[in-house]
Amino acid sequence: MTENDLSADVRRRVAERAADLCEYCRVQGRYSCDPLTIDHIIPRSIGGSNDPDNLALACFGCNQHKSRRTSAVDPLTEASTLLFHPRHQVWAEHFAWNEDYTIIFGLTPTGRATIEALHLNREGLVNLRRVLYAIGEHPPSPRESHRSE
Numbered sequence: 001m002t003e004n005d006l007s008a009d010v011r012r013r014v015a016e017r018a019a020d021l022c023e024y025c026r027v028q029g030r031y032s033c034d035p036l037t038i039d040h041i042i043p044r045s046i047g048g049s050n051d052p053d054n055l056a057l058a059c060f061g062c063n064q065h066k067s068r069r070t071s072a073v074d075p076l077t078e079a080s081t082l083l084f085h086p087r088h089q090v091w092a093e094h095f096a097w098n099e100d101y102t103i104i105f106g107l108t109p110t111g112r113a114t115i116e117a118l119h120l121n122r123e124g125l126v127n128l129r130r131v132l133y134a135i136g137e138h139p140p141s142p143r144e145s146h147r148s149e
């Protein structure tokens, strides 16, 4: 996914809007191994635009795993479902943390399919969350809640 045609100003506004968090896995830009990238929610290759409403801040890993997809299979129902759309949907309505904020759970078909497709619980992320949680730097917002069981 090329982002070369996006201006520095657009990139900065997308990053600020997302509070410097990957809008999928919630990794913080300042702790991410690679700089966060600009994701075209609807890929350019299938007609997605450079409009800010089609852009999301995403870490390199999430962007790579998402690739050209807009849908994926919900592992619970095995039905194809749309991936999480950061501009149209609210993260906390589709995802929740476990008790120590290391694992993301899907609350909906979209949440579950996105976790699978984008590998939102990949080992490096889980380890990073564990370390950051221990030093009080994760979750990114103290208002984030975990799933009550």
Ligand SMILES: [Zn+2]
Binding pocket: 022, 023, 024, 025, 026, 027, 058, 059, 060, 061, 062, 063
């Ligand atoms: Zn990510």
